[in-house]
Amino acid sequence: MAFGAPNPAEDQTTIHEVLLEFPDNRLLIDLCGEYDRHLAEIEQKLTVQIVRRGNMLSVMGDPDMREQAAAVLTALYDRLETGRSVEVADVDRELRMDTRATEEPAPGDQLEMFRGGKVEIKTRKKLVEPRTDAQKAYVQSLFEHELAFGIGPAGTGKTYLAVAVGVSMFITGHVDKIILCRPAVEAGERLGFLPGTQEEKVDPYMQPLYDALNDFLPGKQLAKLKEEKTIEIAPLAFMRGRTLSNAFVVLDEAQNATTMQMKMFLTRLGEGSRMVITGDRSQVDLPRGVTSGLADAERLLNTIPKISFNYFTSRDVVRHPLVAAIIEAYEADDAPA
Incomplete structure (x- = not known):
C-alpha cells in the first residue's frame, strides 16, 4: 500500500x-x-x-x-x-507508543511475537497488546527473565499483562501450570469473619485475578483447569512449604506482603518456572510499623542482574483518563515541599 x-x-x-x-x-x-x-x-x-x-x-x-x-x-x-x-x-x-521498529528476533526465538517494534500476547480469547512503552518493556522482561517485578500505580496493567503472559506461556507449552496469589489483606476496612468454605472466604480477595483470567480463557476451559489444579488462585500464605516448578507464578498486591512472606514466596521458585511480583508502593494496607516486603525486596535485590525491575508512572495508566489525573494529584500532595 x-x-x-x-x-x-x-x-x-x-x-x-x-x-x-x-x-x-x-x-x-x-x-x-x-x-x-x-x-x-x-x-x-x-x-x-x-x-x-x-x-x-x-x-x-x-x-x-x-x-x-x-x-x-x-x-x-x-x-x-x-x-x-x-x-x-x-x-x-x-x-x-514509540513507533520506531526494533530489531527482528532470530527465527525460533522465544520472543518471536516481537515483530517490527510490535508486541502481541496471544491468549485463547483475545490478542493483548501493550499500550505504552513501559508496558512493552515490562512484557518483554516477563519473557526474558525468570524473576521480574512490576512496580507502579493502579491502572497501569501490571497484573493484567502478567496474567496474559502466563496464559500465553501456558498454552504454548512453556510452563505446565499457572499459580496466582495475593496477600489476603483488607484495604483499610475490617470485614470480620466471612461465611462459607475456605475457598469462598478468600475468593473476594482473589477476584481481580479471576477477572483477568476470564478475559483470556473460555469459561468452561478455565473451570476445568481450576478443577485439575492446573490453574491455582490462592492466598499468599498457602505457598509456604511448596516448590513451584514448571509454573508461571504471579504475586499480586505484593506491597501488602510482609518481609518474611516475601522471602518465603521468592524462595519457592523452582526449575522451569517464571515468577512475577507486582505492587503499588502507595497502597500499603499493612498495620502501622510493619515493613512492606516489596520495599525490602526492591532494596535487597535490585543489583542482581537476572532479576528485572520494571517501573510505571501515571503516564502509563490505561483506565479512564481521570484515574491518571487522580494519581498525579495524590503524588503531588505527597511530594516534599
Missing part, C-alpha cells in the same frame, strides 16, 4: 500539511471511527487538524505533531489491512 506524501513540486518551506492516501474506502471508514471519533482523539492528543478529502486525509499543524499523527494513522491502517479491527484502545496505544 502506498501512502501519499507532501507534493514534492511545492516549496518545502510553504508546506503546512501532510497528505495520506488510503486506497480502500471501507478501511478508511473504520480508520476514522464512528462519527470520526478516532480522528478526533488524534486531533485532541496531538493538537493537529485532520480533514478528509475523498480517500485522502490531510493532517495540518505543528511539523513534529503532524508527522506523528501521520505515523499513527499509517500504523492503524496497516492494522486494518491485516484484518484486525481498530478500537479506541488501539488509537490510544499508537498515540502512546
Whole structure:
C-alpha cells in the first residue's frame, strides 16, 4: 500500500500539511471511527487538524505533531489491512507508543511475537497488546527473565499483562501450570469473619485475578483447569512449604506482603518456572510499623542482574483518563515541599 506524501513540486518551506492516501474506502471508514471519533482523539492528543478529502486525509499543524499523527494513522491502517479491527484502545496505544521498529528476533526465538517494534500476547480469547512503552518493556522482561517485578500505580496493567503472559506461556507449552496469589489483606476496612468454605472466604480477595483470567480463557476451559489444579488462585500464605516448578507464578498486591512472606514466596521458585511480583508502593494496607516486603525486596535485590525491575508512572495508566489525573494529584500532595 502506498501512502501519499507532501507534493514534492511545492516549496518545502510553504508546506503546512501532510497528505495520506488510503486506497480502500471501507478501511478508511473504520480508520476514522464512528462519527470520526478516532480522528478526533488524534486531533485532541496531538493538537493537529485532520480533514478528509475523498480517500485522502490531510493532517495540518505543528511539523513534529503532524508527522506523528501521520505515523499513527499509517500504523492503524496497516492494522486494518491485516484484518484486525481498530478500537479506541488501539488509537490510544499508537498515540502512546514509540513507533520506531526494533530489531527482528532470530527465527525460533522465544520472543518471536516481537515483530517490527510490535508486541502481541496471544491468549485463547483475545490478542493483548501493550499500550505504552513501559508496558512493552515490562512484557518483554516477563519473557526474558525468570524473576521480574512490576512496580507502579493502579491502572497501569501490571497484573493484567502478567496474567496474559502466563496464559500465553501456558498454552504454548512453556510452563505446565499457572499459580496466582495475593496477600489476603483488607484495604483499610475490617470485614470480620466471612461465611462459607475456605475457598469462598478468600475468593473476594482473589477476584481481580479471576477477572483477568476470564478475559483470556473460555469459561468452561478455565473451570476445568481450576478443577485439575492446573490453574491455582490462592492466598499468599498457602505457598509456604511448596516448590513451584514448571509454573508461571504471579504475586499480586505484593506491597501488602510482609518481609518474611516475601522471602518465603521468592524462595519457592523452582526449575522451569517464571515468577512475577507486582505492587503499588502507595497502597500499603499493612498495620502501622510493619515493613512492606516489596520495599525490602526492591532494596535487597535490585543489583542482581537476572532479576528485572520494571517501573510505571501515571503516564502509563490505561483506565479512564481521570484515574491518571487522580494519581498525579495524590503524588503531588505527597511530594516534599
